[in-house]
């Protein structure tokens with residue numbers, strides 16, 4: 262653009278008259294020198310006519326001469342590309358970037374992308390209050406009057422250049438007074454790359470930031486309205502002319518060559534330390550029971566999943582010894598090749614009978630059962646609906662499935678229903694914990710099953726913490742609610758109330774036959790040991806023979822909750838599940854409380870991120886059938902004191 266070469270703004274908008282309404286097809290804007298004005302118009306007309314969305318009925322071209330002195334030149338933001346496994350991970354990248362630049366309500370801000378955003382412009386959101394500030398909420402605020410600088414002979418593109426156009430917009434927006442950052446997801450159903458950008462962060466491209474096939478996109482401009490004037494920002498975005506220099510075409514990034522390729526390990530571990538998130542492993546020197554030996558001291562164990570305290574019961578030990586004598590120790594192969602022995606089959610028959618199912622299949626762990634089952638049942642084109650507080654193994658199963666993952670609000674069946682009603686898919690699977698592992702609350706099973714039924718969705722409950730603990734005979738959540746129906750997929754574990762190890766799925770015969778063929782963790786794992794199988798069988802039989810253990814566990818759970826209430830820690834004393842969280846919030850504080858409990862002779866776990874949300878750290882108490890009331894009373898009193906609860910009058 263030389264001295265004599267005047268600068269022009271060229272704007273094109275193409276639309277279609279669809280049923281009386283004016284439907285947007287495409288739009289573009291350029292800032293060009295006079296010498297290339299006609300060439301530019303030609304290119305824009307070609308683009309308008311041959312758009313994927315259809316043929317235009319109306320094409321508007323507006324040309325303005327621009328006062329050269331009014332043009333601001335900016336250098337393009339630096340681009341960095343991040344590849345993630347799924348949009349949920351992409352959202353985490355955005356949150357982390359926002360936190361890096363001091364945005365405190367990053368989680369809520371990223372959640373805004375799931376809400377109805379303006380369709381043509383951006384939402385201008387106040388970073389302090391999250392209030393939407395744009396005058397026209399439907400249209401949003403549009404950044405316009407910008408383009409990139411082009412070389413003299415560089416041709417005008419004949420289509421949309423997602424990346425170049427986005428960098429130009431992001432660069433202009435990043436320089437807007439008061440704009441702290443921008444987040445963008447394309448509304449093109451097949452364009453899954455999005456970005457977060459700011460002057461400080463540069464332009465961080467994230468792939469994918471949404472699922473392919475979803476038309477919903479949007480832009481959010483984060484604005485600091487305490488320190489900047491809204492009118493000035495809008496004026497800048499809409500009216501100032503900006504030419505962005507040095508927009509480099511996207512080149513595949515060369516792989517980084519790190520000389521110390523393991524240096525990140527210590528960096529990451531130090532970060533965990535700094536955030537009080539480093540885990541340390543405790544060795545238990547005695548059998549897992551209500552009272553255990555740790556660091557040479559006897560303490561009361563209030564953290565075990567061995568809820569019925571049968572892991573060291575004589576009947577299980579004897580079963581183990583017999584199995585060892587008969588079958589040895591290792592199983593020698595995958596169940597489909599050389600790994601099945603009568604102990605596995607007997608266990609599967611027992612599980613099916615206990616769960617009133619046609620058949621059952623066992624996996625080496627509960628984690629493997631969830632991962633493999635979910636991934637086998639749904640895939641691309643399907644949707645899996647997952648409770649916001651589901652266990653990590655469910656989350657990982659959803660991710661591994663490559664189905665669209667739709668997270669619904671915790672135990673909120675109305676939200677689940679809304680999402681089932683509005684999500685296009687081939688098959689639908691709905692999965693929930695039966696007893697939530699870190700909150701101890703129980704799924705609203707009757708409504709859960711109703712909603713699944715109504716929308717033709719496969720229902721799956723993870724009863725890891727519900728079998729052996731809920732219902733008068735420990736049969737789980739259906740028995741707890743006295744339901745005569747069961748979910749299609751009943752997943753559970755053998756490693757908790759049943760005192761052994763492994764996970765299972767029970768259900769219709771063809772479901773089990775299908776999983777035997779398709780569940781990868783079953784097909785490609787060496788079978789778990791006959792010893793574990795025999796112990797699990799003995800564990801279930803023991804629970805059948807002595808259901809009073811289950812009732813004692815439930816009584817203890819209610820008693821502990823009641824005591825906590827009496828000492829001023831609020832919790833639902835009608836809930837009989839054995840998991841009782843006391844939320845303290847701060848990670849460091851949770852660790853301190855757990856340490857003080859230990860010093861006083863009680864072992865409890867401090868549960869922190871990523872097991873629960875950041876800032877929602879908690880002491881997770883797990884009671885057992887064999888705790889004595891005086892032990893529970895003393896533990897509740899101490900815990901209440903350590904978390905500064907106020908006793909009720």
Ligand code: WAQ
Nearest residue numbers: 379380381382383403404423424427447448449479480
């Ligand atoms: N000003 C403000 N908001 C806008 C504007 C604008 N000029 N243009 C579009 N939007 C909003 C609008 O609400 C759209 O729904 C949303 O942004 C997405 O617009 O590879 O293609 O044109 O690095 O679909 C980003 C990644 C692609 C590029 C962005 O956005 C890459 C994209 P789309």
Ligand code: MG
Nearest residue numbers: 447448449478
């Ligand atoms: Mg678009």
